[in-house]
Amino acid sequence: MTPRVSPILAILGLLWLVVVAGLAVLQPAALALSTVTAVLQFSTILALVALGQALVIVCGGAGIDISVGGMVSLAVVLAMLLVKAGLSGVFLPFLCLALGLLLGLVNGFLVTRLRLLPLIATLGTFYVYSGVAVALTGGAAQAGVPAFLLPWGRGTVWGLPLPFLTLALPPCSL
């Protein structure tokens, strides 16, 4: 059997070329290295969330997790609040990770133990997660991430953002 490119990948690739070509014609200035950096910076978050979503959907059984957006905000908001409450900033990444795991565990419990439909269970937790995140902060952005963490989020190597190199690239290249 000859390996075949799936039609969806082909269409995506085509769309990609169209966008790049469109940019080249309409806004050539956008085709700078800095654009690549900026795009990769933003797409890292989406790539990580989508990677997890892929696992849920691949599991089948109408699996879907619509609470991921709320999960991202609640995990980071809770972690920041804990750091502001006096916890060392060193723990921030681990806190985010642990809180994310915990919130995912709640979804897993609802779906597998209570046997709620994934769509409905995560609709409920979406409301709860995102609502709590907004209510706890009053909708205000939380500043005060420890300075030593900033280079990891904002730094680049040859124009490639560090978060992309360290977080998005390794799992997605598997």
Add this chain to the structure above:
Amino acid sequence: VRAILQRFGQREALLTLGCIVSGLVFSSLSPYFATPDNLVTIARNSTELLLIGLGMTLLLGIGGIDVSVGSVLGLAAIGVGRLLEAGAPPALAALAGPVAGLALGLVAAFVVVFGRIPAIVATLGLLGVYRAGIFLALGGSWLSGLPVGLTNLLAARIFGAPVSLLVIALAYGAVFVAVRLTPFGAHLLAIGHSEAKARLAGIGVRRVQVAAFVISGGLSGLAASFYVATYRNVEMTIGATLALEAVAAVVLGGTAVTGGRISLLGTAFGVILLRLLQNGLLLVGVPSLWQPVVTGLLLLLVLGAEALSGRLLLERLYPSALGAASPRETR
């Protein structure tokens, strides 16, 4: 066992109880809750969600969904608002809402039924397009201070009842008749149970699916007319939360998201309980920022409690039946 489970599935009774209990709690906590003015406010705040929820009930009934209904309301509201601004007669503007909704419902039907794209994916795509459309049409500002003509028209009373109440009663009545007394209802539920079997049984599956999307769109457009009449403005975020709130209310009401089981009365009660809680909590002093949390918890509590009670009951009666009772257990 099925009879007992069905009795547990009498969600309408549970929701009525929920409305009464929370009503009593709120009126004991706040002197403003049980006033006629406030009850009218709750009814008023429920209007759009009642109409959209009705359409969502039909869509979930066939195993479909439309997550773009809030934005359909938004686009239709912009149409209604622009007509009012241009000095069109209020009756014409009022009609423009449902007409725009029907047209957009047809678009959704076309994409889902003839494009054969799963409903949640297709309508998510439409949601993005419509949101962008709302943004472009409003250009970053609001439609505000719209003429009062439409407000006066829809605030009118016929035999003492507000027009909105009559329209809602009429809509629910019409759908009830269609579902209970015409083949449409049987076809709808059959498709929800199994599209393939419904097709084999000779049901015009596509026709029913298109009808459900178009009805849902029309109701969203109708809700848009009421929205504009009430608030006399159209803001950028219009209807952003409505689709998910509608799904929550409909599911609370006992309609199965997997299709094949619907409850119109349950939807109405689900919407009213949701709005009642939101209103009551606000009066008791809970900031409105917590409202989505309450919506989510309510959804999880009701469904979780039902799942638990159903399972415990089954375990006690038929320890071995548990595997067979849940078709989703087959992995």
